[in-house]
Amino acid sequence: MSLKKFSELFVDLDSSNSTNNKIEVLKNYFLSNDPIDNSWAIYLLTGKSNKRFISGRYLKNLFSQIYEYPLWLIDTCYLKVGDSAEVITLLLKNKSTSRKKELSNISLNQLLSKTMPDLLKLNEEEKNLQIKNIWERLPQDYHLIFNKILTGTFRVGVSIGLITKSISKLINIDEEIISHRLMGNFKPSIDSYEFLINKNINREELNSKPFPFLLANTIEDKIFKNSINDFQFEWKYDGIRMQLIKRSGNVSLWTRGQELVNESFPELVEKMSHLKDDFVLDGELLVWNFKEQIAFDFSLLQKRINRKSPTRSIQIKYPIIFIAYDLLEINGRDIREIKLEDRRIELEKYFSKWQNKTENNISDIFKICDLIFPKDWPDALTYKEKSRENNTEGLIIKKKTSVYSSGRKKGIWWKYKVDPMQLDAVLIYAKGGSGRRAGLYTDYSFALWKDEELIKFASAYSGLTNIEIKELDKWIRKNTIEKFGPVRSLKPEMVFEISFEKIQISKRHKSGIAVRFPRITKWRKDKKINDADSLENAYELMKKIS
């Protein structure tokens, strides 16, 4: 039960391009390791936390200093390798010492729950010495894992979906359940792993967790062949998708990124907690223009997202609303398996009940989404084109018979965006601006996912406000992984919505696509990098347009 097993797991996962293979490898790993190591493995592989103990730059400097190795040579090597943790791992091969590898039996748990946190207690000099010590006492095969954990760059081709599948196979329980169990905060412990693999499904255990979200796919042509009456039409709001949960009287508000945001929206939590019923609602949080009954721009919502315990005046200045799309659970009864049209009836029934309570008027903070009833598909198109007028992004089209499963299930929910030339991308490089913007990082490069890798697809300079530029500049300086000349590579963390005019195949770009006039249209602080689009999404977009 040692780090050895985890290193081997890493190598195996890394050297497989087949999903089935990876699932098999993971399953076998879980079978042959301690619950505690398994829970750490899940924690690392799902990127639940990529805490950075030291930066890549620090790591290289440290190696240079310890082994009197020229920094320029390390930097030259970096250009070839592209990852500080790996460069140092490769260079350490030359520094094999005759010392006994006392750490060859260290477990993943020991490393992550003891050795790593202990590092943080040391002053710089002690810390450096301790890292050197670990390098020398740790067998060479584990150096990469250790260095990657150190620099917070642990990423391997494994998604939460793969973990979910492999555990589901391991214990023969439906993926939905496992994915539900993995929602929310995952704290590595024996308990959390045993909870995950528990063969008895106990609803109450999941009480603190939101349901896995069901996501809409980009519209497909084949939908137009169906009768319009088979679908429910909603506006596609541009806010933050959330689940509003009240169970045993406690209200919790979860974002799609699985963050608990009760503290940012206390007025909503307060209001909803007075309702008699328990429920799980799927919906959207928006800053709402009550006079005109439309959403304010997303940028106003950003004023609320990261602000915990907002003052009364902030609450008044940026009034929020939760618009419920769907009712998933009511008074302890999970109704995700019944048809959407029936869930809608329930949703309307309870909404009118809640609304009519005079002592607790919820209408200033909560409503259910209005439905749209287009006569035919061309009419639906007209609605879509009008969506800008009420500050929505288009339509969401849902099959009336759809049950609420999880993930981006094909063929049941679609998004029909007014401006389809948009992708959510991850900021990966920044370059200093010139002229008016000199001294600030204002030229940005953005990437999309390809499997588990981020591939650069566009550069953009415009679209952010001056305040946002300053804020981002500050973040860039704090989150630089490497500097090459004027360019900084950044910790993949920030997601932006990029709009463009044209998208086409390009052999010159690694991504294989080129976009025209890319610009930033939104800083998606509500999104995690895993929510960013993939190259595949870009290709689909291209197909649709041509």
Add this chain to the structure above:
Amino acid sequence: MRTEQEYLINYKDGNLYCELADIWIDPSKPVKKALITHAHFDHFTFGCEEYISTKETAILLKERVGDNIKIKTFEYGEEFKINGINISFHPSGHILGSSQIRFVFAEEKWLISGDFKLQKDQTCKEYELVKTDYLISECTFGLPIFKWDNSKKIANDISKWITNTPEKTSLLFCYSLGKAQRLLNEISQTNFKGNIYSHGSIYKMNNIYRGLGIDIKDTIKIENKKKIDELKGSLILLPPSLSKGSYLKNFKNIQTAFASGWMSIRALRKRSGYDKGFAISDHADWDGILELVKKSEAKNVFFHHGDSEALTKYLVEKESINVLFFGK
């Protein structure tokens, strides 16, 4: 210091050339007289009037260029004279027949390393240390991130890779001359005892090696396989040129790997498109290059075949060795 026109060996049209002897080393275009360090395609060309090489290289060369070429052979260490220059071949440890070439003229010694490695390889003569004044060395892997593991370890990794997935057919891509034979030799000493198949181009080279007394395990020519099912659990050696395109459709349930020094870098491994990479090389790693430079006692060093910037800076700063550049 002399000007470059006065060097015994110089760069001309992108090739190494000794004007005094009017002889080229591994030329990439047809010339009158060509010294050939070894029989890899990027080290010789068709159509030279006369080739000079070791005996083993000559046999391999004839296989590749044709029997009718004019070729003169010498034993390792045997000196011959052209225009008053003493020339000799010395083992470079790269592949069978590969050599370093030494030039001695008026008590000045020059050494062309050819492609070389210091690692043990039972399929060719071990690299011989040759002292020199001027050294022209390859530097394909001229960065310290390149540090080869023992080839026994790599062979065991390959063996495990195959035996851990007995339901699959394992395709290992490697250069058909040299690397393939070295791998065969190493793999036959591991726990993997299943069938090994070779592509025709590799099979042919295996036979030549065997004819020259090298111990190479028998393999089955892949072109002779009868049923696709017999390939399950076995190893197939293929040249890298077949890794892309429709050739792979000849197999089912495969896993692929590439054996090359470049595979020590994760990004290159990922980009290569193979499932797995085995970092084994017939070139010297960083330490190997430094060792050659130091032990050869050369006062002046030239690099070619690779990116030499870091290596040059390192030698000049750390070892105070004079690194020179040919005019381009």
